[in-house]
Amino acid sequence: MKGRVKTQTTQLPSYTFRVERLSHEGRGIARYSDDFGHPVDKQGKNVFITQALVGETVRAQLTHQSKKLDEAELIEVLGATSAERVEPVCPHFTKCGGCTMQHMSGDMQIELKQQTLQSHLLHFAQLTPETWLDALRSPRLDYRHKARIGVRYLAKQKQLVMGFREAKSNHLTPIKTCKVLDKELDQALPALHQLLKQLKGCADIGHIELSKGTTEIALLVRHTADLVAADLQALHLFAQQRSWQLYLQAHDINSVKRIDQPQAESRLHYHLGESTQQLTLAFHPTDFIQVNPAVNQKMVKLACELLDLKEGESVLDLFCGLGNFSLPLAQAVGGSGRVVAVEGSEAMVRRGAENAKRNKIGNLKFYTQDLTKDFSKFPWVNQGFDALLIDPPRSGAELVMHYLHHFNAKRIVYVSCNPATLARDAGILVKHGYQLKKAGVIDMFPHTGHVESITLFEKLTTQSI
Structure with missing residues (x-):
């Protein structure tokens, strides 16, 4: 066609590799070596191979090359397959970008996510929790609502x-x-x-x-x-x-x-909690909600247990959304306690207030506040709190970390959807006198590389220092 030049694409070569370990997102990592007659100028260079598992010898087609690493797609497994390899349940697995780990067992997926969380905390914040929590597991199928x-x-x-x-x-x-x-x-x-x-x-x-x-x-x-x-x-x-x-x-x-x-x-509407204290939360179809209701139930229950709330205590819930944690927290502290819930979206704050009214919860107040900007002068900040719950977006809660002295909370539960920003924020928490007590993986999105987690931090006392 006049005015356009057709680009010629050259297919990259395929090679045989021995997979040594897995990347955080679940790709097999191998190296070019003499064992398989690889080019000398590539010796020792890493290649990331989709759908390849540790211990397997595979034939893989290169798809992208750079100075630091190459990428490849699995063609076939040569010889024995990994004991953790399973048959994908979805006929669209090799093409759809949604579920990238259906070729590995559920136990291996959990183990990989735990290793990812552990390595981020250790590498970026030099932290290891006193106790590792059991993973909050999900049904493998039919979980997404x-x-x-x-x-x-x-x-x-x-x-x-x-x-x-x-x-x-x-x-x-x-x-x-x-x-x-x-x-x-x-x-x-x-x-x-x-x-x-x-x-x-x-x-x-x-x-x-x-x-x-x-x-x-x-x-x-x-x-x-x-x-x-x-x-x-x-x-x-x-x-x-x-x-x-x-x-x-x-x-x-x-x-x-x-x-x-x-x-x-x-x-x-969706339900939360035990039948004797069941909450009903309303949401608009475009609202952000946790899409895995079975795991959400477990997550909310665990967060309340980790905070170990007592009757009459005060709790601050940051990035509260429509009240997924706020309402159960208000139940946990009883009528003599109070919960302050803060969220950047006005629509979600209205939804939260609506849900509190729907469930006849009077000890809960919602505020609209951009938590990525200075909020130190707003009246809700300096009320003093016994406990703090943080459930931020992927970008984390870095600014919030610098205002911890305003809250003076003794216990903090941080629910994360990004281990990198969690590790960054955890490092700041420790500098403010908190200790990482417990951490664990939440398998909110099985078959994907998403690593959700929950952590408990406690304020160091004079006696414990």
Whole structure:
């Protein structure tokens, strides 16, 4: 084509390797060596191989080369396979970028995540907890109650693709099933694809979102142009037949509207706690929630146990969201205690207050506050607290660490979704006189490299110094 030059791509060579260890994200690490006749100029250089396990001899195709390391994809295992290798449960495993560890046993996944947490704490903060907690384990399948699924219409092929992004790519992998999705959501995927591809405006749909509470399900359709009446009717019928809530999103997050019952509350609900003290938390389909309800139950219970709360104590919950920890904490300290919950999103703070009212909890107050900026002059800061719970985003809570003297909490539970920022923040906590007492892995996302964790820090007393 005039004005464009077609780039010629040369396929990189394949080699045989012996896998020595695993990277934090689960790739096999091997080295070029004389044993397999590798080029002399590569001797000793590391290569990271997807889906290869420790102890295996593999044939792998190079996909990327750099000065420090090379990357490769597994072609085949030569000889005996690792005892930890299992058959992936998903037919889309090799292409979909969602679950990258389905080829290894559940025990090995947990062990790798524990090693990752341990190495980050030791390497970046020179810390080892006094006690390692048992991992909070998850069901291996059907655990995920929320998902965003990409939709793309291929005009030349006249095909609609519905699926997840491939690893390190914007390309969508068409999916017919997703074994980590809640079973009811997974079983609806073929019908959803059939519905979307029949819509006249299918080319204007960018993605769909599925959300499930304890009982309700919501379908959200993101579209870039108005849908015609026939399309709206088809979507209505699909939702009505399944008793699902139906939402449309035309532009940004503020444009989301419920259309199956426009006058009805735009909420789903999930339960927390024991039956005698069960809480019901409401959320909008676009809200951030923990997508693994079974593990969330265990995590919230463990956080309360680690804080060892007493009747009448005061607790500060930072990055509180819609009250996932705040409400159980308020229950734990009783009517004579108090909980202050702080979150940067006004919408989530409103949701938290709504949930406190719904559950008749009066000893809990929510505040909107950007916790990445100076908040030292706000009145909630200097009230004094017995315990502190922190559940920050991946970027961690570095600024918060520098205001610990305002809170004067004796016990801190830090729930993390990023071991690197946890290690950084843990180092600051220790400098402020805290000791790392307990740490453990939360397997919130089985089959993925995500390392969630929970840690307990206690303030050193004069006697213990």
